Amino acid sequence: MTALSSTLDPGSATHTANQDAMLAKLDELEAEHAKAIAGGGDKYVARHHQRGKLLPRERIELLIDADSPFLELSPLAGWGSDFAVGASVVTGIGVVEGVECVLVANDPTVRGGTTNPWSLKKTLRAQEIARENRLPLISLVESGGADLPTQKEIFIPGGQVFRDLTRLSKAGIPTIALVFGNSTAGGAYLPAMSDHVVMVKQQSKVFLGGPPLVKMATGEESDDESLGGADMHARTSGLADYYATDEHDALRLGRRIVARLNWRKLGLTPTAAEPPKYDEEELLGIVPPDLKTPFDPREVIARIVDGSEFDEFKPLYGGSLVTGWARLHGYPIGILANARGVLFSAESQKAAQFIQLANQVDTPLLFLHNTTGYMVGKEYEQGGIIKHGAQMINAVSNSTVPHLSVLMGASYGAGHYGMCGRAYGPRFLFAWPSAKSAVMGPQQLAGVLSIVARAAAEARGAPFDEDGDAAMRAAVEGQIEAESLPTFLSGRLYDDGVIDPRDTRTVLGLCLSAIHNAEVKGTTGYGVFRM
Template sequence: MTVLASALDTGGSDYADARAAMLDKLTALDAEHAKSLAGGGEKYVARHRARGKLLARERIELLVDPDTPFLELSPLAAWGSDYAVGASLITGIGVVEGVECLITANDPTVRGGASNPWTLKKALRANEIAFANRLPVISLVESGGADLPSQKEIFIPGGALFRDLTRLSAAGIPTVAVVFGNSTAGGAYVPGMSDHAVMIRERSKVFLGGPPLVKMATGEESDDESLGGAEMHARTSGLADHYAVDEPDALRQARRIVARLNHRKAHPDPVTAAEPPRYDEDELLGIVPGDLKTPFDPREVIARIVDGSDFDEFKPLYGPSLVTGWATLHGYPVGVLANAQGVLFGPESQKAAQFIQLANQRDIPLVFLHNTTGYMVGKEYEQGGIIKHGAMMINAVSNSKVPHLSVLMGASYGAGHYGMCGRAYDPRFLFAWPSAKSAVMGPQQLAGVLSIVARASAVAKGQPYDEEADAGLRALVEAQIESESLPMFLSGRLYDDGVIDPRDTRTVLGLCLSAIHTAPVEGARGGFGVFRM
């Protein structure tokens, strides 16, 4: 075995400072996650319970197998917007009757489960994950439909939700809808377009238009039950495949549906138990410095997340600012690319491109651990071909067919974010640590560039330059870019799938790797386009 040696000084002041800074960030993160867990708040939670209904998270808990994890996705969606944190929707991956499923659940305590623009983005991302990884989809439905004041941002793109359900079914990926309350107007198509629909006596209401709309449109008098109740749909319309007497019964029936799917993973799970890392995962809290300008060795991270801390490094002496190598994680083979000193040079880019090609030849998923300020700039590096070398790395990432997993540990700036498989490059999953930052460049650098441009413009016009105004502008820009670079801001916009505790990294990646192997894992054989040599 090639066990990584650790040089981390857990008794030193640098470690203590980094750990304290990370714990402070985790405390702030917990406070934001608590907002999502609280749903619509005590008043609306109490009203929901008074109606004899389970909360959305309680429904998920009864649906998934006992004592199995639920990997929640995008819990901070809508953070920093006018809408509730979590966007009135819970999404994640859970195990139901031994089958990994993508689960979505409307939270009716938040504006009746109405969908806002961030709800839509979150739901579409969940469907994307289900499709890429061939995960059955279970929709736990109770929604008042579109949040009408924001309908202009929902109606037209929202049709993709129904398109996705039909495409999932066409691809042989099962879809199940369990209706707990309202599923009206466009929402009626969720059970209508799912392979299986479960409805609950005197609870489910599924119709294109409710009694008031029917009265206005046709003059017909009707009531909820005769128009769209569970019994009507079970006995008359045929929309309900299963008729449940209450919520626990509906969830029991959903579990039985999944048990009968005969849905099989493309790849078997690892047959032997994975050896845990040789080093304590708790030490991950003290590796990333509070100041991201200070470099750290990513091997210290790798040693605490891969099986047995066993890592075979590839080209260790070439392009040392990027660490590449092979390992297993919870028994699954992976290739790892991790930024070392932050900057990507030509050799690092060439090394990455070759490593990505090798992973594709071997059908091995890739894990990208981000801490990069981007590709190196300057006359020497431009003349040395940094553009074509960076383009080579980005080309390889873009056309790689094996699944990619990205974790933003520290900085992820500029085109380095692209080369390390940022959101735009379709990683199967992307998570961030609370220490992460991502933007076109660092706040000080961006503010400085704007200052230089403004100063040059004043000189060209023969005008005096206002140094006081310049200092104020730089401070304002730095503050703005700093706030927009933080993980909670980016997670709120669904630029990642969640901000995670560093100590959970191995577990989260393991759950993702298991889900990924439900679909075939096959690399590209050629087809990388033209590499500029």
Template sequence: MTVFQSKIDTSSDDFLANVEAMNGKLAELDLEFRKVLDGGGERAVARHRKRDKLLPRERIEMLIDEDSPFMELCPLAAYGSQFAVGASVVAGIGVVEGVECLIVANDPTIKGGTSNPWTLRKILRCNDIAMENRLPVVSLVESGGADLPTQKEVFVPGGRMFRDLTRLSAAGIPTIALVFGNSTAGGAYVPGMSDHVVMIKERSKVFLGGPPLVKMATGEESNDEELGGAEMHARVSGLGDYLAADEQDALRIGRRIVARLNWRKKGPAPSAEVAEPRYSSEDLLGIVGPDLKVPFDPREVIARVVDDSDFDEFKPEYGTSLCTGWATIHGYPVGILANAQGVLFSAEAQKATQFIQLANQTDTPLLFLHNTTGYMVGKEYEQGGIIKHGAMMINAVSNSKVPHLSLLIGASYGAGHYGMCGRAYDPRFLFTWPSAKSAVMGGAQLAGVISIVSRASTEARGGVVDEEADAGLRAMIEAQIEAESVPMFLSGMLYDDGVIDPRDTRTVLGMSLSAIAGAPIEGATNFGVFRM
């Protein structure tokens, strides 16, 4: 039997303390999520409703199939910046008429749905997800174009947003635009470059320049309807393919468009019978403690995520600080790499490299569960070849062609973050638990390194180290690194696709694997030169 036997005592003091700490982090996250749900604030929302308009999440809810989930992506984008948390756009994956779609909805309650630098980055990330996973794109458009005060950061890179739409279409991935209000300047090019366009009578206004701009540029007098009204575009310009009576009708038409796409996935289907894990997802709140120096067994996480808690471990006696093995999640086969004791040694790197090659040989997606402080340092390990062995693992991750999923549950530091398929290595999806931290190294270590270098420089010049100043410098740097390595900060920077409640892990991974199966899954045949 390969069903994992849990050793966790859910009534122990340590477990209960971990649950309390995790619930505290979830409460902090909830405060930020509430800001996202508030949109542009009470007054802006009331003004929007007074116009008899639906909010972006209400539009999404009416678009997707009844009682189906919506996996929101990058909800904390722009956290810590001058812009609204969420970056003025709601994005995620939802099922429309049985078809998984990438849905992007402007939030017109925030500066009229204009795109600031973080809006752009979030949309570009979503375009990448749609392309990699062959997901039809449905844009719920109501946008004033670029946020003019930050146009220098939006205009030049913003062209990629429209380029992506045309490339999606060229790749045979449908793009659908439902226009709910004013879509000006750059906002006009989303319907302009989409395959299917729905406009709403007396509501949709699509033009490159509104009446004031036209007056300034040409001296011509015109009104909204003449320049870009829905009926004009449906009857005269031909930009509008469908003319809806109201928002609900536009969403109905959008659903019918998706229903007629004759869409088929090109990846493997899941197994018909799926057994739930044998242990409760509630236990996931107490496995990882607030002190990431305290080790935990990642198999306890795996047992609460994979089907029937069934896990075939690969090389269990070799390279034991990295756990590798095979399982299924919601019927989809996966190979799992999970850090067991934090540090990666040469044996772990070589084990990971072989395992990644095996996954590519069998076209099996890979799931990386991060809890690593990086590759081991020191004279013995350098002489033993840790650089070339770590490079071998990173080479395998870089050139692997099967889809990768990454989940940061504990530490994710240094080159270990790279070897475990961090953001720069293009995992199809990357999610984070509230317990995770990621940086070049831990705050105390980084502060210590800077202190040592600073002291050596002072002494080399014949100076005397000011111990009080050095202690202050270390404390300041450590505090900065700690603040910059927490999940909300990283999510705000779009270094992940969302911070998730640990109890939702199985659902999120299952939805991600289902989305991945939209595209063919084929392993690599060439990994380049491995240094032996």
């Protein structure tokens, strides 16, 4: 391969200004992550500890292998909503006894760990990741069930949690439930539909109806332990496969279950990997605060791929899109990266061909976003930009090799689709704090609305309200700007997390390792390409 040569000057005023802007965004991001880590706040955390219980991240830390990484997913879920940041559940990928597993841990310090609309979406996304990448799923359960005030948004779609558990089992993907507290009502089916169940002495409570409901329904007097305690389920009902004396013992048993799975990856074994030749710290100063200013994505590629080596495909054709081959932590990968924002016909056709080639050789694809979308205008419409963009989107839609997406800068319009946005099923999608995504830029969207309103007034023969138009444009620009930010989008689970640019190589390496638990296989069929 050919090593990339960087022209970046880390000491320049431009790089320093870009870096300062990125660091400011990272400080804001850290403040939001801190809210998720804080859970329900000091009062409820202290009460939980006083009961002799561990917090969800403490449980995860003890469950995964010592000094191994934990890739937390969707930590900002619920941001901007009426619910706590993090949505009362922690999800991610961790290594247990050498096996990469998806972990889903309820946070009982946040409204008793009850499931709200965002925690449901977050849990379903974690289960999707387990299914697509063939990763064992471990549920660390302590939840009061549904958040009753929002049951209308939870009850109907919530059944998918249990359906997905059974489908994971059918696919040969192990599911393990470690029950640390409440798992009641509909939640009782979570351990019931898991392959392996561990319950904790005098802590686990698993029943369809608690003592008050049983009293109301049947007149029967009962207590938590006889109705659904760990001892009863271990000795009488048989729902518990393993009986733990305390939380630490439950986590030990969980590790032993994974150790006995005899798990084997079906994908490639990575080759030895050289680090990039350029400092990852320099990633902080590449993306300008004003996303209208272009930047060379090769500078990013040089700081994330093995040895900074990159064999560029069609380097002299379709220059607004960089395509080529590299390795990342020893895994082969094809890269598509926006160079100058706009996608023209040549870039679209180049992308479609490159995606086909990657599928021929079973190579995952990485999409690095900084696009304002496909080019508009009479010349480009007559030149076939619609059908050429459709070719690219067709290729992305029907490609079966795993896709990874990172939003570095802009990701607007149909360019977001062509570069494998959330709706196109990337295995993982992350954003940098500098990213923005919407149907178009705020100024463009407000301007379009203004032009339409002006034309409508002229058609009616009515005077146009210039002051009202200016107010409208300002309001719309503010709204779209706020709704384009990565915290807003991440809060709605349109990505799997907002990451520090310096962590990009590590995060992608963890994802590629997880992906290769399953076979990586390309397709030869794409449907009809309009020529």
